[in-house]
Amino acid sequence: VNSLKSLYGQVDSLPSKVSNINGWIKSVRLLKKVAFIDIQDGTILKELKIVVPFDSQSNLSSEVATFLKSLRTGQSIAIKDAKLVETEGREQRFELNITDPIDNISIIGNVSESYPLQKKYHSLPYLRTLPTLKHRTSYLGSLLRFRSELEYNMATFFKLNQFTKASPPILTGSDCEGAGELFRVEANGYVEKKQHYFGKPTYLTVSLQLQLEILAMAFSRAWSLSPCFRAEESDTNRHLSEFWMMEAEWCFTKDTKELTTFVKDMIQYITRESYKNFDDFIPKNIPENCLPRNELLERWETLLRDESWNTITYTEAIEILQKRDKEVPFPNYRPIWGEALQSEHERWLSESYFKGPTFVTDYPRDCKAFYMKLNPDGQTVACFDLLVPGIGEIVGGSIREDNFELLSKEVSRRQMNKNGELDWYLSLRKEGSVPHGGFGLGLERFVSYLYGNHNIRDAIPFYRAASGNID
Ligand code: 4AD
Ligand code: MG
Numbered sequence: 001v002n003s004l005k006s007l008y009g010q011v012d013s014l015p016s017k018v019s020n021i022n023g024w025i026k027s028v029r030l031l032k033k034v035a036f037i038d039i040q041d042g043t044i045l046k047e048l049k050i051v052v053p054f055d056s057q058s059n060l061s062s063e064v065a066t067f068l069k070s071l072r073t074g075q076s077i078a079i080k081d082a083k084l085v086e087t088e089g090r091e092q093r094f095e096l097n098i099t100d101p102i103d104n105i106s107i108i109g110n111v112s113e114s115y116p117l118q119k120k121y122h123s124l125p126y127l128r129t130l131p132t133l134k135h136r137t138s139y140l141g142s143l144l145r146f147r148s149e150l151e152y153n154m155a156t157f158f159k160l161n162q163f164t165k166a167s168p169p170i171l172t173g174s175d176c177e178g179a180g181e182l183f184r185v186e187a188n189g190y191v192e193k194k195q196h197y198f199g200k201p202t203y204l205t206v207s208l209q210l211q212l213e214i215l216a217m218a219f220s221r222a223w224s225l226s227p228c229f230r231a232e233e234s235d236t237n238r239h240l241s242e243f244w245m246m247e248a249e250w251c252f253t254k255d256t257k258e259l260t261t262f263v264k265d266m267i268q269y270i271t272r273e274s275y276k277n278f279d280d281f282i283p284k285n286i287p288e289n290c291l292p293r294n295e296l297l298e299r300w301e302t303l304l305r306d307e308s309w310n311t312i313t314y315t316e317a318i319e320i321l322q323k324r325d326k327e328v329p330f331p332n333y334r335p336i337w338g339e340a341l342q343s344e345h346e347r348w349l350s351e352s353y354f355k356g357p358t359f360v361t362d363y364p365r366d367c368k369a370f371y372m373k374l375n376p377d378g379q380t381v382a383c384f385d386l387l388v389p390g391i392g393e394i395v396g397g398s399i400r401e402d403n404f405e406l407l408s409k410e411v412s413r414r415q416m417n418k419n420g421e422l423d424w425y426l427s428l429r430k431e432g433s434v435p436h437g438g439f440g441l442g443l444e445r446f447v448s449y450l451y452g453n454h455n456i457r458d459a460i461p462f463y464r465a466a467s468g469n470i471d
Contacts, residue, residue, distance in 0.1 A: 005043035014084055014094060021079045021096070022108070023048070024136065027119040028071045030054065035068050035101075039077065045142045045280055049095040050079065050105075067102050073118055074111035074136075080104055124287050124458060131462060138283045139290075143458055146274065146281045147447045151225065153273040154246060157266055163248065164219040167226060168211030173200055173421050176207040177369050178414065181230040183241075200419070204229035207440055208247050210371075210425050213400065216249040216436055217428060223248040225443070235466035237455040238343070238391060240444060242464040249438030256382050259397050259437050260359045263386060264309055267357070271303050271450060282451075291390070291452025299389070299452070308356035314341075314363045314380065320353060321345055327352075340367045343392045351389040358387045370414050371425075372398040373437075374406065382437075391449050397439025404429035 001020045023039035026047055037050040054068060071077075081104055082096040098104045116122075117133055127134040134140050158165065175182055183204040187197035196202065208224050215222040228245045253259065274281070278297070286292050291299065302308045312320075318337050321328060328334070329348065335341055341349075341360070350358040362380040365372065372381035383398035401407040408426055411417045417426075444459040457463040 003043040004041045004046060004048055007048070008044055008046055008093070014086065016084060018082055018084050018096065019080055021048070021082070023077065023079075025071060025073050025075050025077060027073055028068070030068055037071060037105075039079075040136075040138075040141075042136070042141060045138060045145070045283060046092065049092060050082070050098055051085075051095050052098045052101050064101055067105075071105075071107075072111050072115065074115040076108040078106050078108055080106075121285075121287075124290075124453075124455065128457065128463075135461065138285070139287055139453075140458060142281050142283055143447070143451055143453055144461060146451050147443070147459060149277070149281070150270055150274055150447060150450065151443075153270045154225070154266075156273070157269045158223045158248070161221065163221040163223045163250070164215070165224065166212070166215045166219070166222050167224055168205075168208040168215070170205050170227060170229075171198075171202055172205045172211075173198070173202060174210060174425070175203065176205070176210050178416060179206070179369075181206060181232060183229045183231050200421075206230050207245060209249065209438065209440065212247055212249045212438065213425070213428060213436065216251050216438070217432065217434070220252070221248075221250040232466055236343075237457070238445060240456060240460065240463060240465050241468075243456075243460065244443035245440045246443055246446075247438060247440045249436065251434045251436040253437050254399060254435040256361050256384055256399060256437075259399070259439060260311060260361070260384050260386075263359075263395055263397070263439060263441075264306075264357075267446075268304055271300055274450060275300050275304075286452070287454075289454040296452040300450070302356055309359075310350075310354040310356060311359040311361060313361050314367075317341065317345075317349060317360050320349070338364050338366070346385070346387045346392045347389075350387040350392070355389065357389075359384045360387060368398070370410050370416060371400050371407070373401045374410075384439075388449050390452075391445050393442075394445045394449060395439050395441045397437065399435065399437040402429055402433045402435050404433070 001022060002018055004023065007018070023041035026038040026040050029036045033053065033055060035052040035054040037052065038047045039050065040047045052068065054064065079096065082098050084094050085097050086094050116130060117136060122137065127137060127140060135144060155165070171185060185202045185204060190197045206228055208226055212222055212224055223246065225244060225246045227242055229242050232239045232241060282293055282296060315337065318335060321330065321334050330345065335345060350356065361384040362375060363383055364379060365374060365381045368381050368383055372383045375382055381398060385393050386395035388394050401410065404426060407429055411422060411426065416422060444456040447459040448456045451459070453459060457465055
């Protein structure tokens with residue numbers, strides 16, 4: 001069986017005949033002398049055109065006519081023994097010619113009369129109401145193929161940099177970020193008994209970082225790619241309740257600059273590799289609100305130029321946002337030092353002020369999680385967020401506090417670890433502790449940034465979000 005991807009991948013000698021191709025019908029057109037059937041098989045964005053000579057006038061062909069008229073968008077079909085013809089100058093390099101459709105085409109699975117994915121524009125909000133079918137559309141199908149490609153490139157990057165991939169657990173007793181956005185897990189039978197299945201409250205993880213630090217202490221460099229869960233109150237096009245986070249943690253690093261350089265190199269590597277197959281992934285027709293192809297290319301090219309990347313401290317970001325300048329569009333609300341940046345501020349900084357990816361470093365410690373290393377100024381921590389145009393924050397990372405006394409003090413100051421749930425984490429600082437750091441990248445935000453889709457709900461096959469339905 002040939003896949004369309006393998007067929008389109010053949011560079012020099014095309015076979016003159018193909019014996020077996022399977023796919024789904026995208027559209028059927030019956031003209032006076034010819035019928036065109038476009039199929040896709042999901043291995044590649046491209047479709048394949050099947051050309052059937054068809055004399056609609058001739059009564060000889062009535063059986064053929066009845067057969068061709070029974071073909072519908074959405075049906076799955078198998079094609080055997082078709083002639084492959086090169087089509088110079090057309091969009092597709094070749095098409096299939098079929099002379100005996102009844103013999104050469106067989107319908108594998110029919111579709112209902114109400115099959116909704118007809119050959120016309122469907123908006124993304126509408127497609128989101130079709131979770132069982134939407135992935136068959138060019139834009140959404142391609143988006144997930146792109147995500148898959150990106151994951152392969154990501155894995156290669158880490159392999160090239162001597163990282164070991166490891167998978168910490170999803171069920172956990174600790175709240176890594178300390179933000180209380182936890183989903184609690186209860187075992188049904190135990191709820192009635194008023195007991196905890198694991199003997200203590202258990203949650204779905206918000207981040208694998210704490211356990212990844214254990215593994216980094218064994219491998220020097222460790223990374224993971226895993227679902228994370230947050231009971232977010234924010235219900236925006238950038239928030240999911242279940243999302244995937246790529247996390248990396250490595251030892252013997254002391255300097256935020258080393259982390260941000262690594263993140264830039266990683267993003268550039270993945271972008272460059274994924275960029276190679278631009279036309280295989282980015283359809284000609286882009287849905288409403290999503291980035292048009294030319295702007296997407298611009299975004300990618302910007303990313304690949306080192307000069308487009310910016311780094312400022314949080315304190316500098318506040319100074320910029322505080323300017324009573326007409327260009328700063330927040331007349332009513334400008335953050336003062338010590339306050340978190342709001343997503344509008346973050347977006348504006350990277351999108352309008354710097355017009356490129358922007359690292360903001362050294363936030364006040366109370367804006368950030370407990371594990372970050374305190375800077376010598378005693379007020380800020382050695383951390384960074386990466387802000388990008390169109391999305392806002394896609395990466396967060398820091399140097400970790402590796403000193404047992406300082407970390408214990410911070411944990412107590414925040415009234416964490418009341419039941420000793422962080423004892424294991426603190427104990428790491430007593431056994432061959434080393435300076436180390438790492439970061440987490442939201443996969444759906446990253447994919448959406450590189451693909452240009454407007455809502456990260458489309459960058460995951462089945463989204464779970466505050467206002468989403470559970471099916
Ligand atoms: O900034 P966050 O909360 O950082 C951490 O969890 C660290 N423990 C990671 C680490 O250092 N190992 O989350 C990291 C990234 C964010 O920058 C964002 O891209 C993504 O995870 N993220 C979300 N993506 C989609 N929906 C949500 N609700 C998200 N929350 C965070
Ligand atoms: Mg963050």
